[in-house]
Amino acid sequence: MxxxxxxxxxxxxxxxxxxxxxxxxxxxxxxxxxxxxxxxRGYQFIPKLKLSKDRIIKETVGLRPFRASGPRIEKQILGNKTIVHNYGHGGSGWSLSWGTGHLARKLVMEQPDKKIALLGAGTVGIATATLLQESGYEVTIYTKDVPPNITSNLATGTWSPASRVCDKSKSTPEFEKKWEEATRFSFRRLQMLLGMEDIVSWCDDYVVHKSIPNTTDGNGGGEIFHLEGLAPEWVLMDKKNHPFKADYVRKRSNMIFNIPSYLNFHLNNFLLRGGKLKIHDIKTLEDIDALPEKVVVNCMGLGAKSVFNDEELMPISGQLACLIPQNEVNYKLATKGAYFITRKDGIYLGGNGIDGSWDTNPKRELTEKWIDVLMDLMKEMKG
Ligand SMILES: Cc1cc2nc3c(=O)[nH]c(=O)nc-3n(C[C@H](O)[C@H](O)[C@H](O)COP(=O)(O)OP(=O)(O)OC[C@H]3O[C@@H](n4cnc5c(N)ncnc54)[C@H](O)[C@@H]3O)c2cc1C
Known part of the structure; x- marks a missing residue:
């Protein structure tokens, strides 16, 4: 060549x-x-939210069942019935359900009866019924409504065990001890649900402030207690390492509950294992007296107010707006009084709480305000 x-x-x-x-x-x-x-790239890339008013598919207002002294977990003898109360979880019912279920189970175990009437099929009732069943009890759930027609379906669905769980000025050392036991039990139980059809998952959680805030609180959840070392702590991000146009960004990992599949999964399991469920509106104590079981576990949430004449129990309303799901987005973020989380069934925007409000009508202007706040942040975010 x-x-x-x-x-x-x-x-x-x-x-x-x-x-x-x-x-x-x-x-x-x-x-x-x-x-x-x-x-x-030099910073962590995260996909942007698609934010526009025509992507809103649902708006709801749920009523958090709040008691200033914290959830009521105690035994009461009424005539020939033993009532075990487990209600009033405020903004932490999803997170604490297994833990307070465990505390309620301990109270049930103090008596010999094996047949239990359990009132309510929210996240607290379903978790408590499951734990009782696992301990060999024969449980019948009596409930006015089942998912998706319950408050638990109107929640954000994140790990927030101290969110509006009580009024801190009213909490006692005994309550804080119970809360800690419940929180630790729940945390452990929730890790056992990972990998099961994505009913529970972990994701990145950001709080973004344009300028350095006066306080490090402000993730929108109002967490009033903290157990150091239980879940990953917040870490302040170096400006070079995040894509936001902001001076102060905190990040941690947090748990998400995919509410519709989670409730379905546990309710189906309860029924598969021989549990019974009856639609039954309990209006008075006489209705409870008429039940065949001697032991009654009360997980009626806000519904317990009128039946048990609980003056302390009150609603804290919270609006959510759901946008069309975006599979590529898998994080939670809070900024300027608005937050979103990404669940399998949609992107949920929220951020408010009105003490004492029974109004369940969503306000479109609130949703639009959250969209505007988040849109501003996304526009300036490095892509
Ligand atoms: C906007 C919003 C966001 C939230 N976000 C979170 C979060 O991210 N993380 C978290 O941990 N928690 C959160 N929560 C709080 C959580 O949703 C509640 O604490 C929880 O759902 C309470 O569950 P429950 O089972 O006690 O009540 P419910 O879900 O209300 O269930 C009560 C059950 O009792 C039944 N019942 C009621 N009255 C009667 C009656 N008279 N007779 C028979 N049955 C009756 C009902 O039909 C229902 O089945 C949020 C709440 C709201 C509103």
Whole structure:
């Protein structure tokens, strides 16, 4: 081969090799310049929310069952019935359900009867019924409504065991001890639900402030107690490492409960294992007296107010707006009084709480305000 031909062939050969490389790159997982390829980006890439008013598919207002002294977990003897109360969880019922269920089970175990009437099929009732069943009790749930027509379906669905759980000025050392036991029990139980059809999952959780805030509280949840070392702590992010145009960004990992599938999963399991469920509106104590079981576990949430004449129990309303799900978005974020979490069934926007309000009509202007706040943040975010 002449020297000139050698160079021409060599050049053609390398062109063929590099076009082969390009082809394999095009079909392989990493593409230089691809949006998700972030080796040289210098900050953590997170996908943006699609925010527009026409993506709103649902708006709801739920009533958190709040008691200033904290959830009522105690035994009461009424005539020939033993009542075990387990209600009034405020903004932490999803998180504490297993833990207070465990405390209620201990009270049930103090008596010999094995047949239990359990009132209510919210997240607290379903968890408590499951635990009792696991301990060999024969449980019948009596309830006015089942999911999705209950307060538990109107919650955000994050790990927030101290969110509006009581009024801190009214809490006692005994309550805080119970709360800690319940929180630790729940946390352990929830880890056992990971990997089961995504009913529970972990995700990144951000709080974004344009300027340095006066207080480090402000994640929108109103957490009033904290157990150090139980769940990952907040970490202040270096400005170089996040995509937000903001001076102060905190990040941690947090749990998400995929509410519709979670409730379905546990209710189905309860029924599969021989549990019974009857639709029954309990209006008075006489209705309870008429039940065949001697032991009654009360998990009626706000419904306990009128039946047990509990003056302390009151609603704290909370609005949520649900946007069309975005599978690629898998984080939670709070900023300027608005937050969103991403669940399998949608992106949930929220951030308010009105003490004593029974009004369950959503306000469109509130949803639009949250959309505007989050839209501003997304617009300025590095993509
Ligand atoms: C906007 C919002 C966001 C929230 N976010 C979170 C969160 O992120 N994390 C968290 O941990 N918690 C959160 N919560 C709080 C949580 O949703 C509640 O604490 C929890 O749902 C209470 O559960 P429950 O089972 O006690 O009550 P419910 O879900 O109200 O269930 C009560 C059950 O009792 C039945 N019942 C009521 N009255 C009667 C009657 N007279 N006769 C027969 N049956 C009756 C009902 O039909 C229902 O089945 C949030 C709440 C709201 C409103």
């Amino acid at each position: 002449k020297r000139r031909d050698f160079f021409i062939n060599a050049a053609l050969g390398s062109a063929a090799i590099s076009s082969q490389l390009l082809t394999s790159c095009a079909t392989g997982p990493i593409l230089y310049g691809d949006k998700n390829y972030n080796i040289n």
